[in-house]
Amino acid sequence: MVDAHHHVWDLAVRDQDWITVPPMGAIRRSFDVADLAAVAEGVTRTVLVQTVTVAEETPEFLALAEAHDLVGAVVGWTDLTSPAVGEALDALMDGPGGRWLRGIRHQVQSEPDPEWLCRRDVRRGLAELDRRALVYDLVIRPHHLSAARRTAAALPNVRFVLDHCAKPPIEGGGTFGEWAEGVRSLASQENVTCKVSGLVTEADWASWTVADLRPWFEVVLDAFGPERLMFGSDWPVCLLAASYAEVLDAARELAGELTPAERERLFAGTAVEVYGLA
Secondary structure: OEEEEEOOEOOOOOOOHHHOOHHHHHHOOOEOHHHHHHHOOOOOEEEEEOOOOOOOHHHHHHHHHHHOOOEEEEEEOOOOOOOOHHHHHHHHHHOOOHHHEEEEEEOHHHOOOOOHHHOHHHHHHHHHHHHOOOEEEEOOOHHHHHHHHHHHHHOOOOOEEEHHHHOOOOOOOOOHHHHHHHHHHHHOOOOEEEEEOOOOOOOOOOOOOHHHHHHHHHHHHHHHOHHHEEEOOOEOHHHHOOOHHHHHHHHHHHOOOOOHHHHHHHHHHHHHHHHOOO
């Protein structure tokens, strides 16, 4: 089993300003790989994903991957808009633990410009990922889906991974139909895969059920097919709404009608292929 999306952070190294507001109190502490290993029963490889737009974080994550067999890949951060993005990527890949760098992510969800992904400098940076066989994780909200589709179409050789199903408005903060249409449009691009992750924290933290998640899961299943889906826990962010075991149990229940081969793709095969896991 592969967990294709989790985080760690050490508040003694740097603060995480996004967890300083009161609703985030349950996760306002440090989390390390050992903490994950203690709860991720049955998981043999993970993908460690960036949390902040700080250049120093990626080398730290590469060092963790070098030190822990559980971490099989790192999705880090670098400034895609920099004219020197190619050199920055080469420095990461040639540096300590660089063999574990498999992708880059940027907090597009926080960009006020819904067309950020269509900017010329951003697409130039994405092309540098293609030259190094690195993937790009899309952490976006529904109103970014159109730009994501057009960018994926413009860069067909870049492999994109949609994080958290584009953060659907499960709790009622948006329109199901608009989100579903955007997801289906993005999924029409064969160079895009999708993580079944982060759904519990888009639902009501205190009262969500698997039935609440199912309509949204069915959309991504139909749009991408099981061969382009991968499970991610989004631990420890998921702890705001559910334990690791509860997130995994929910994913297994959602996938209950899949064939054994389709479940293998969801819980291992797709992530192994996309992130080059051993």
